[in-house]
Amino acid sequence: MHIVTVAEMRELEAQAEHQYGLTSPILMRHAGQSAADIFMAQLLPHHSINDLEVLFLIGPGNNGGDGMIMADNLARAGALVSLYTWKTHELTIRGQPIAEQQIDKELTSGLQSADYVIDALLGTGTSRPLNEDMRALLARVEGERKQRPDLRVVAIDQPTGVHTDSGEVDPGTLRADMTITLACPKIGFFFFPARDFIGELHVGSIALPPTLEHNLSTEMLNTGLCRASLPKRPLNSNKGTFGKVMLFCGSQPYPGSAYLAGSSAARAGAGLITLAVTEKMLPTYASSFHEATFAILPEEPKSEISRGQAHDRAQALTEHLPGYRALLMGPGLGQSPETRETILQVLEDLRNQPPNKRPRLIIDADGLNNLSALEHWWTLLPEGTVITPHPGEMGRLCDSLKVSGGSIDRLQLAREKAREWNVILVLKGACTLVVSPLGETRINWKANPALATAGTGDVLAGMIAGFLAQGLIPFDAASLGVYLHSCAAERVSSELGDAGLLASDLLPQIPRVMRDILHTSFEEGSDITER
Ligand SMILES: NC(=O)C1=CN([C@@H]2O[C@H](COP(=O)(O)OP(=O)(O)OC[C@H]3O[C@@H](n4cnc5c(N)ncnc54)[C@H](O)[C@@H]3O)[C@@H](O)[C@H]2O)[C@@H](O)CC1
Numbered sequence: 001m002h003i004v005t006v007a008e009m010r011e012l013e014a015q016a017e018h019q020y021g022l023t024s025p026i027l028m029r030h031a032g033q034s035a036a037d038i039f040m041a042q043l044l045p046h047h048s049i050n051d052l053e054v055l056f057l058i059g060p061g062n063n064g065g066d067g068m069i070m071a072d073n074l075a076r077a078g079a080l081v082s083l084y085t086w087k088t089h090e091l092t093i094r095g096q097p098i099a100e101q102q103i104d105k106e107l108t109s110g111l112q113s114a115d116y117v118i119d120a121l122l123g124t125g126t127s128r129p130l131n132e133d134m135r136a137l138l139a140r141v142e143g144e145r146k147q148r149p150d151l152r153v154v155a156i157d158q159p160t161g162v163h164t165d166s167g168e169v170d171p172g173t174l175r176a177d178m179t180i181t182l183a184c185p186k187i188g189f190f191f192f193p194a195r196d197f198i199g200e201l202h203v204g205s206i207a208l209p210p211t212l213e214h215n216l217s218t219e220m221l222n223t224g225l226c227r228a229s230l231p232k233r234p235l236n237s238n239k240g241t242f243g244k245v246m247l248f249c250g251s252q253p254y255p256g257s258a259y260l261a262g263s264s265a266a267r268a269g270a271g272l273i274t275l276a277v278t279e280k281m282l283p284t285y286a287s288s289f290h291e292a293t294f295a296i297l298p299e300e301p302k303s304e305i306s307r308g309q310a311h312d313r314a315q316a317l318t319e320h321l322p323g324y325r326a327l328l329m330g331p332g333l334g335q336s337p338e339t340r341e342t343i344l345q346v347l348e349d350l351r352n353q354p355p356n357k358r359p360r361l362i363i364d365a366d367g368l369n370n371l372s373a374l375e376h377w378w379t380l381l382p383e384g385t386v387i388t389p390h391p392g393e394m395g396r397l398c399d400s401l402k403v404s405g406g407s408i409d410r411l412q413l414a415r416e417k418a419r420e421w422n423v424i425l426v427l428k429g430a431c432t433l434v435v436s437p438l439g440e441t442r443i444n445w446k447a448n449p450a451l452a453t454a455g456t457g458d459v460l461a462g463m464i465a466g467f468l469a470q471g472l473i474p475f476d477a478a479s480l481g482v483y484l485h486s487c488a489a490e491r492v493s494s495e496l497g498d499a500g501l502l503a504s505d506l507l508p509q510i511p512r513v514m515r516d517i518l519h520t521s522f523e524e525g526s527d528i529t530e531r
Pocket residue numbers: 013023024027028031059060061062063064066121122123124125126127128129130131134156157158182206
């Protein structure tokens with residue numbers, strides 16, 4: 001499922017006409033029909049289409065055209081449809097035009113009795129701020145919804161007033177309960193504040209031939225994409241089949257990170273988990289993480305930094321690495337000079353190994369914080385490294401730049417840096433980005449405030465390490481980790497709500513979401529629902 005800018009959407013439509021003779025009216029017929037089908041499939045359980053009152057707000061362009069066709073389909077299916085045409089101030093109720101002097105009164109009573117309002121005012125052709133007249137119309141709907149919260153608003157293609165490239169939102173914009181976007185999700189939906197105005201996102205078909213999308217490089221993480229890369233589990237397997245993960249994580253003040261990351265790598269299906277720990281820390285882990293094995297590292301010296309001791313620690317770790325397919329460094333390590341030196345030694349060792357002999361590397365949290373203190377730190381990384389910064393860590397990696405939580409600048413920055421640093425960059429945030437050095441981009445729709453709590457990043461890093469160990473290429477391992485992590489969170493928050501999730505609650509959900517994804521029926525190109 002590709003994500004498009006407005007220019008890319010226009011180009012797709014132009015090519016559809018040029019190459020396949022799919023003119024605008026043909027596409028619009030599909031759009032309106034598909035929107036009607038999705039709408040009917042999503043009706044709340046206590047609503048049947050018969051006698052359902054639906055008020056359409058129709059705009060001056062093709063978005064309004066989509067609305068008219070959808071309205072016609074719903075009316076034929078038995079809904080009681082009213083159409084208000086914004087530009088001409090005309091109103092028809094069940095096909096009957098209303099006299100001019102009655103329109104205002106009838107529009108008010110239509111709003112009062114409507115079950116649904118369909119926003120088909122403006123789509124991707126929005127070229128200026130909403131004028132006062134349109135804002136006033138949307139405010140009437142909002143006023144009614146305040147009185148009657150069960151009034152639902154469905155936006156066609158996009159909520160009117162959302163800027164579909166930047167994610168900016170006009171002050172008059174009506175928050176949709178559901179958006180049925182056409183052909184492809186629009187890039188601005190993944191940025192804030194727009195993300196908050198979309199509601200449930202559904203993608204309707206306008207029957208574009210899939211070959212037209214081959215030049216697009218931005219995709220939405222979804223079930224279909226992730227199912228394709230989920231590691232296979234052949235019957236004839238042993239723990240070696242699914243790979244070993246080494247974790248250089250955790251320290252005395254932060255022991256939990258290694259447990260969370262290691263457990264999540266195991267929950268993601270890796271065959272064997274090894275924690276590289278000092279003898280002093282061993283009892284802590286051995287008593288709480290029964291499934292793990294251990295690589296024992298020399299203790300950190302208490303006072304002076306000693307390159308020699310860092311070297312010994314790094315050597316103790318790298319001597320264990322043959323046979324390991326993934327190495328996760330960072331969560332909970334702390335930022336002592338000794339630790340930084342050890343990380344540098346490990347990196348040097350990895351760079352000196354042939355690519356097919358060394359484990360795939362993922363660096364998170366303190367691994368990144370330690371590196372960010374060094375000039376040109378990215379030149380130290382072996383090819384194919386995955387890094388998973390949150391906005392604060394990203395800022396430190398970019399010379400103390402302030403990185404926003406979810407705007408278009410964040411996407412541009414991620415693309416620029418993934419190329420410059422030659423890494424697979426997972427830039428965490430409400431809609432996490434996964435970007436390859438070539439600029440291929442995958443974006444997660446599933447924002448979830450429940451994940452904004454300590455330890456969830458360790459779980460994500462562990463999952464990605466688990467998928468690397470199972471042989472996935474780093475871009476796919478990162479994508480799968482990000483998507484399944486958010487699915488696991490969705491499962492937890494469907495029970496607990498938006499607050500109070502513990503990072504460890506995610507762990508038992510990981511295999512469940514993998515099972516769900518494997519068994520959910522999904523056809524690429526059909527109507528897709530993402531909440
Ligand atoms: N062109 C195509 O081939 C297809 C278009 N589709 C639909 O068409 C939409 C795009 O159609 P259009 O390009 O006609 O664009 P819109 O339907 O968004 O509207 C453009 C019209 O609105 C006016 N306008 C722009 N900003 C305004 C504002 N702030 N206040 C009031 N009026 C404003 C413009 O002057 C123009 O007349 C998509 O969002 C989608 O819903 C779909 O039907 C699929 C196929």
